Amino acid sequence: MTLLSVRDLEVRHGLLRAVRGVSFDIGAGETVAFVGANGAGKTTLLRAIAGAHLPLDGRIEFANEDVTSLPSFRRVRSGIALVPEGRRLFGDLSVTENLLLGRSAGNRGTWTLDSVFDALPQLQPIRRSLAKNLSGGQQQAVAIGRALLTNPRLLLLDEISLGLSPVAVDLVYAAVAKLIAAGTTIIFVEQNLDRAISVADRMICMLEGSVVLEGPAKELTRPQITDAYFGLGASRSGGAH
Amino acid sequence: MIWIGQIFQGMLLGGYYALIACGLSFMFSVMGVINLAHGSFAVLAAFALWAIAEYAGLSPFLGWLIILPGMALLGVDFQRLILDRSTRAGFLIPVLSTFGLSICIDNSLFERFGADTRSLAPYIGDLSYDSWELADGVFVGKLAVYIFLAAIVLLGGLQLFLSRTHLGRSIRATAVDRDTVGLLGIDASRVNSCAAAIAMVTVSIAGAALAMRATFDPYAGAPQLLFAFEAAVIGGTGSLWGTLVGGLALGVAQSVGAQINPQGFLIAGHAVFLVVLIARASFDRVFDAWRAVILPKARAS
Numbered sequence: 001m002t003l004l005s006v007r008d009l010e011v012r013h014g015l016l017r018a019v020r021g022v023s024f025d026i027g028a029g030e031t032v033a034f035v036g037a038n039g040a041g042k043t044t045l046l047r048a049i050a051g052a053h054l055p056l057d058g059r060i061e062f063a064n065e066d067v068t069s070l071p072s073f074r075r076v077r078s079g080i081a082l083v084p085e086g087r088r089l090f091g092d093l094s095v096t097e098n099l100l101l102g103r104s105a106g107n108r109g110t111w112t113l114d115s116v117f118d119a120l121p122q123l124q125p126i127r128r129s130l131a132k133n134l135s136g137g138q139q140q141a142v143a144i145g146r147a148l149l150t151n152p153r154l155l156l157l158d159e160i161s162l163g164l165s166p167v168a169v170d171l172v173y174a175a176v177a178k179l180i181a182a183g184t185t186i187i188f189v190e191q192n193l194d195r196a197i198s199v200a201d202r203m204i205c206m207l208e209g210s211v212v213l214e215g216p217a218k219e220l221t222r223p224q225i226t227d228a229y230f231g232l233g234a235s236r237s238g239g240a241h
Numbered sequence: 242m243i244w245i246g247q248i249f250q251g252m253l254l255g256g257y258y259a260l261i262a263c264g265l266s267f268m269f270s271v272m273g274v275i276n277l278a279h280g281s282f283a284v285l286a287a288f289a290l291w292a293i294a295e296y297a298g299l300s301p302f303l304g305w306l307i308i309l310p311g312m313a314l315l316g317v318d319f320q321r322l323i324l325d326r327s328t329r330a331g332f333l334i335p336v337l338s339t340f341g342l343s344i345c346i347d348n349s350l351f352e353r354f355g356a357d358t359r360s361l362a363p364y365i366g367d368l369s370y371d372s373w374e375l376a377d378g379v380f381v382g383k384l385a386v387y388i389f390l391a392a393i394v395l396l397g398g399l400q401l402f403l404s405r406t407h408l409g410r411s412i413r414a415t416a417v418d419r420d421t422v423g424l425l426g427i428d429a430s431r432v433n434s435c436a437a438a439i440a441m442v443t444v445s446i447a448g449a450a451l452a453m454r455a456t457f458d459p460y461a462g463a464p465q466l467l468f469a470f471e472a473a474v475i476g477g478t479g480s481l482w483g484t485l486v487g488g489l490a491l492g493v494a495q496s497v498g499a500q501i502n503p504q505g506f507l508i509a510g511h512a513v514f515l516v517v518l519i520a521r522a523s524f525d526r527v528f529d530a531w532r533a534v535i536l537p538k539a540r541a542s
Binding site: 050051052071072073076077081082084088090091092093097100101102103104105106107146147150 | 407410411413414417418420421422423424425426427428429
C-alpha cells in the first residue's frame, strides 16, 4: 500500500530551485534512503514533505489525502514526523520536557514516554539534564525520541549521523533498526553510503534537485550509486561515443 | 524603628512593582517581545474598572471578573494584529510598533475620559486606608499587603505554569524555535495567542492594583512602564522570581531614599537600577577576562 506519494514536486528557496520536479512513492513499512551530494535538495525535500517548507508546485499525498498545502503542525497530526538536520532541540528544556513536546500532536499509539526510554536506553540516566548540556549523540537520541512521541506513521530522518562519533552513530542506528523491525515507514537522508545501503530497502539518488537513480538497495551497485552521486553517469556515456 | 518601618513599606511597594513588571517580564523572557505599551494597557484596564464601578456601580473585584475575558481577547488581537507581524521584521520593529500603540491608547483614553485624575479607592470601602499595626509605630496597609501577596501568587503561579504544564512548555519552546515546534504538532500562532492572553490578564491585575492603591490619569502608563522596566532589569530576565526580587530592590531603595531626603524617592530607585546595570556589565567583563586569561593557563598547567 502506498503511504506517501510525491508528484512533480517543485520547492524553491527564493530563486534557487532546490527540488525540481521530483516524483516518487513510498509504501507502508518501507525504508528508503535518499543520497546525494551537499546541495542536492535532500533536506529541502524532507522539509517539504514535513510541511516546514511549502512547495511552489506539485502534489504530496499522504495516506490517500492531499496534504500539499497543510502547515507542518497539521501534517504531524496526520502522522508525518521529521527529525530535523542539526537536531533542533530546546536547549533550556530538560530531556523529558523536550520529549513531552512530541505529545503535542495528540496522536495516540505505541509510543509513550516509557517506551521511548526503553527504545533509547541511553536517555534514561539523563532525563533531567538540560538538552544544551548533552553530547551530540545524546541530543540526536532525544530528537528521535521526540519525533517518536508524535506516534508517526512516516518518520523522516535528516542526517542523523552528522557530527557524531562512530560509537554514537552505532547507538543511534541501533535505535533505527528497532524502529524498522517494528514496521515503521522511514525515509532517511544519509551521507555515509555504506550505512545507507545496509539499512535501506530502496535507494533514491538525487543530483541538483532531481532524482537521477532509484532502485532496491541490494540491486544497485556501488559504482552506479557513486556515479549518480557525483553526476558522472551522463559524462561517461558521453565519453563512450 | 522608623527605618524598619520604611524598609517594610519599601518591600510592600516592591510587591506592587513586581506585579506591574510581571506581564512585561513574561512577554520579554518568554516571547522575546519588549512591549512598550505595557503601562498603557495597565491604565486601560484601570479605566475599564473605573468605568464599571462608576457607571454600573459594581465593585472593582466584580469588575475585574468582567474585564478578564476582555483583556485576554485583547491580548489575542494584540498578538495577531501587531506582535505576530512586527516580530517577523526583526527585534526592533515590535519596540516601535508597541510604542506607537501606547501613544494611541493614551490619547484615546484622554479623548474619552479627559485629564481628570481618578482612583478606585472610593469604590473599595475602608480597604483603601485600613492597616495592621505590626509593632509599635510600624503600620502596614491591608491593600499593600494584598497586592504584595498577589504579586507572589501571580509570579509563582506563572513560573509553575511555565515549567509544569504542557501549554507552559509549548510557550517556552515556541519562543525559541517556531519552525521546530510546528514539526512537533504545535500550532505556534495559537500558542503565542495564549501567551499574549495570559500576559494581558496579568496586566489587568496590575491595572487594578494601580487604580486601587493610587490615582491614575490617561498618561499614567509611561511611569508605570518605567518602574516595571527597572524591576524587570534589576531582577534579571532569566526567571519570574528574579522580577519579584527586582521589584523588592526597587521599592526598598525608593523608600529608604525618601527617608534620607524627601527628594530621594525617585533618585534612589533610579540609582539602584543604574548600579545594578553597570555592576552586571562589569561583572560580565571581569568574568570574560577571567575565562580568557585564567582558564587557558589552568588548562596548560
